[in-house]
Amino acid sequence: MSAIYIKKAEKQHLPQMMAIIEDAKTLLKKDGSSQWQDGYPDQTALQMDIDKGDCYLLMVDDEIAGTATLVAGEDPNYAVIYEGEWQEASLPYAAIHRIAISGKFRGLQLGKLFFSNLISLAYAKGIEHIRIDTHEINQRMQKLVLSFGFTYRGIIYVSAGIEGKRKAYELNLTDIKI
Numbered sequence: 001m002s003a004i005y006i007k008k009a010e011k012q013h014l015p016q017m018m019a020i021i022e023d024a025k026t027l028l029k030k031d032g033s034s035q036w037q038d039g040y041p042d043q044t045a046l047q048m049d050i051d052k053g054d055c056y057l058l059m060v061d062d063e064i065a066g067t068a069t070l071v072a073g074e075d076p077n078y079a080v081i082y083e084g085e086w087q088e089a090s091l092p093y094a095a096i097h098r099i100a101i102s103g104k105f106r107g108l109q110l111g112k113l114f115f116s117n118l119i120s121l122a123y124a125k126g127i128e129h130i131r132i133d134t135h136e137i138n139q140r141m142q143k144l145v146l147s148f149g150f151t152y153r154g155i156i157y158v159s160a161g162i163e164g165k166r167k168a169y170e171l172n173l174t175d176i177k178i
Contacts, residue, residue: 002060006117009055017046017067024100034163035135041098058114066114068099072127077158084154088172093129094122111144128173133166145169
């Protein structure tokens with residue numbers, strides 16, 4: 001059995017992270033999605049995530065299997081939501097962004113493990129509300145977020161026009177009864 005865990009990304013990880021992002025862009029394009037087809041996310045965006053301490057790696061033994069960003073605090077893209085509303089608009093939240101799994105590890109359900117770790121990390125930091133968005137064509141991500149109990153909340157825009165339109169989801173851990 002492999003050791004599977006998350007750790008903070010560092011500058012020296014950028015080449016492997018970019019290879020994973022490029023692989024994900026190819027997969028999205030193959031699926032017919034325009035998400036990530038305009039050059040974003042690029043090395044500059046990932047470097048900023050690393051500099052802020054928000055970027056994490058999914059590790060399988062000593063190999064990078066995935067990359068994601070977990071940002072605590074206000075996200076300007078989530079300030080306005082259309083055709084719906086946030087359940088807990090005034091409470092602190094974290095957002096999961098730029099998540100990708102290496103093609104080498106695709107099909108091993110590591111996306112689920114990565115999500116679980118990111119949610120646990122947010123919870124350990126005292127954040128009980130998590131948001132995420134994805135392109136309406138990105139069925140893989142929609143299936144994953146729904147499997148974790150996220151609720152569809154409406155439409156947000158990450159940029160102007162139809163290409164910036166995203167489906168927005170929210171998970172409220174305070175709603176989960178034990």
